[in-house]
Amino acid sequence: MFTSVSEAILLKHGLRSDRIWTSKFLYRSIFRHIPLFLDTYVLMKSQYWSRERIERIQDERLKDLFHHVTHVPYWRDVFNTAGVDASMSPREILSKLPVTLKKALVGKRMDYITDASLLAKSDPDYTSGSTGKPFHFLQDWHASLRSFAVTERIFRSTGKRFPIVYMRARPRNGFTFYRHVWFYIRGYNSIRHRVNDFKELGRQLRKGFILYGYTSWVVELARQMEKLGIELPVRVAMVAGEHLTESDRAYVERVMKTELFTLYASREVGFLGYECELHNMHISEEWAYVEVVDENNLPLPPGREGRILVTTFDNRVMPFIRYEIGDTGVMTDSLCACGRTLRTLTFKGRTTELIELEDSRTVSLLDIAYALGSYRDSIRQYQIIQTGKVSFVMKVVPGSSFDAHKESLDALMVRLLHPRVRIQWELTGTIPEAKSGKAVYFIRDFENKS
Ligand SMILES: [Zn+2]
Known part of the structure; x- marks a missing residue:
């Protein structure tokens, strides 16, 4: 040919x-x-x-x-x-x-x-x-x-x-x-x-x-x-x-x-x-x-x-x-x-x-990243740790307006994740990176036994 x-x-x-x-x-x-x-x-x-x-x-x-x-x-x-x-x-x-x-x-x-x-x-x-x-x-x-x-x-x-x-x-x-x-x-x-x-x-x-x-x-x-x-x-x-x-x-x-x-x-x-x-x-x-x-x-x-x-x-x-x-x-x-x-x-x-939640609900981490993107002055870095089917620890390096926006952030996470979700905010100065050097946005820290 x-x-x-x-x-x-x-x-x-x-x-x-x-x-x-x-x-x-x-x-x-x-x-x-x-x-x-x-x-x-x-x-x-x-x-x-x-x-x-x-x-x-x-x-x-x-x-x-x-x-x-x-x-x-x-x-x-x-x-x-x-x-x-x-x-x-x-x-x-x-x-x-x-x-x-x-x-x-x-x-x-x-x-x-x-x-x-x-x-x-x-x-x-x-x-x-x-x-x-x-x-x-x-x-x-x-x-x-x-x-x-x-x-x-x-x-x-x-x-x-x-x-x-x-x-x-x-x-x-x-x-x-x-x-x-x-x-x-x-x-x-x-x-x-x-x-x-x-x-x-x-x-x-x-x-x-x-x-x-x-x-x-x-x-x-x-x-x-x-x-x-x-x-x-x-x-x-x-x-x-x-x-x-x-x-x-x-x-x-x-x-x-x-x-x-x-x-x-x-x-x-x-x-x-x-x-x-x-x-x-x-x-x-x-x-x-x-x-x-x-x-x-x-x-x-x-x-x-x-x-x-x-x-x-x-x-x-x-x-x-x-x-x-x-x-x-x-x-x-x-x-x-x-x-x-x-x-x-x-x-x-x-x-x-x-992120897999109760009632076979799944949420893409990307959707959460999009939503949190409009809170740049409140959250400088974050890491979502799932500790149970509907419980999360939100590790956050806070920005200047974090306190002012905390309530609306809570409401946002409930809307994004699950109506019964429990969020615990943990403020920190630094969030550890992955072995590759990349930022880690999500960790699943429990055994899903369903
Ligand atoms: Zn093109």
């Missing part, structure tokens, strides 16, 4: 073959700018291609992936059990495969869930997992190489070209290595002690920079900037998707005098989505096949909310296929007015962040 040069690059044929660029010599050398350049060049174009063309590329990439997973014992077993065969189309095969839960992979022997021949060309990583054990996984160089360009496109889509200041607790595989400055931060609570370092950074990067970090970190930095009257040349603020309320977005934009964009990513499956200039979240469909499914794991039509499943094309050492990322969302089918043809997704929340 005829493929254009651009398609050949996306499909990693010919000159863009991974066989060449993941050789030990080239991958670790300055030559890795070449595939980065080629991939970025094509990805900047392919986001505007026809749907038909994008879907054809996805089919090719799925076919290629399914061919490769036979090197992984775990996937060989899954494919055999699912009863799929080579005569089926890639999407048919996909629909027959079960959903992969993280807990199905945690604790499995590495040689069972990986392609042994790629171990030498892979980097280890783990998710700290705010609930439960860390999950150790591998990302191979094939995936990292493509991911460099996927992340490069995310930043270029802001329309601004500045150095990227990346606030992180530890490095991350597959993040663009080109023009980025790594700003090490232990965690959320250390930001207020690093204000002088930020000021120094502002002096060094006087012409401006793109600030990227967890949502809670960027919001916290804005708080410190406002409190201390500091200005930094932040041209774009970029945050990782979760927990960005409209009021947080407006707050960061006002204090930092900047425009804020979100991206959608997870450590295991990489950089899945990015916001365009119209602030719609486009899926990186050249990198991953994303499904929104119902309770029977069947794909839902656009406009219906469901669980998000992800299949990534490039990570061959440890494939993630129909991987349940733990989020819910809604896929949009209408094309975005920005001209990009990549489908858009509205993130609805993390399934792990649903």
Whole structure:
């Protein structure tokens, strides 16, 4: 079949073959700018291609992936059990495969869930997992190489070209290595002690920079900037998707005098989505096949909310296929007015962040975050601890107007949670962060024995 040069690059044929660029010599050398350049060049174009063309590329990439997973014992077993065969189309095969839960992979022997021949060309990583054990996984160089360009496109889509200041607790595989400055931060609570370092950074990067970090970190930095009257040349603020309320977005934009964009990513499956200039979240469909499914794991039509499943094309050492990322969302089918043809997704929340109450009532933590967002002067930080089916401790770092608003906050929580809810407010100076350094908004501190 005829493929254009651009398609050949996306499909990693010919000159863009991974066989060449993941050789030990080239991958670790300055030559890795070449595939980065080629991939970025094509990805900047392919986001505007026809749907038909994008879907054809996805089919090719799925076919290629399914061919490769036979090197992984775990996937060989899954494919055999699912009863799929080579005569089926890639999407048919996909629909027959079960959903992969993280807990199905945690604790499995590495040689069972990986392609042994790629171990030498892979980097280890783990998710700290705010609930439960860390999950150790591998990302191979094939995936990292493509991911460099996927992340490069995310930043270029802001329309601004500045150095990227990346606030992180530890490095991350597959993040663009080109023009980025790594700003090490232990965690959320250390930001207020690093204000002088930020000021120094502002002096060094006087012409401006793109600030990227967890949502809670960027919001916290804005708080410190406002409190201390500091200005930094932040041209774009970029945050990782979760927990960005409209009021947080407006707050960061006002204090930092900047425009804020979100991206959608997870450590295991990489950089899945990015916001365009119209602030719609486009899926990186050249990198991953994303499904929104119902309770029977069947794909839902656009406009219906469901669980998000992800299949990534490039990570061959440890494939993630129909991987349940733990989020819910809604896929949009209408094309975005920005001209990009990549489908858009509205993130609805993390399934792990649903608060379960009496009478099988569940409340999304995101809804509470939205509501509390309009009480910024009363609540500077919060953590909701569920101590029983309808009892909660609200740990709060109070702001100046907390006392004045306490009654309406009580009423708000009753309205949001449950008519019989009991709230105990606990005022504190600081709220501990998670191991990853992120802020922790919710803790379930009781056994649900229903
Ligand atoms: Zn758009």
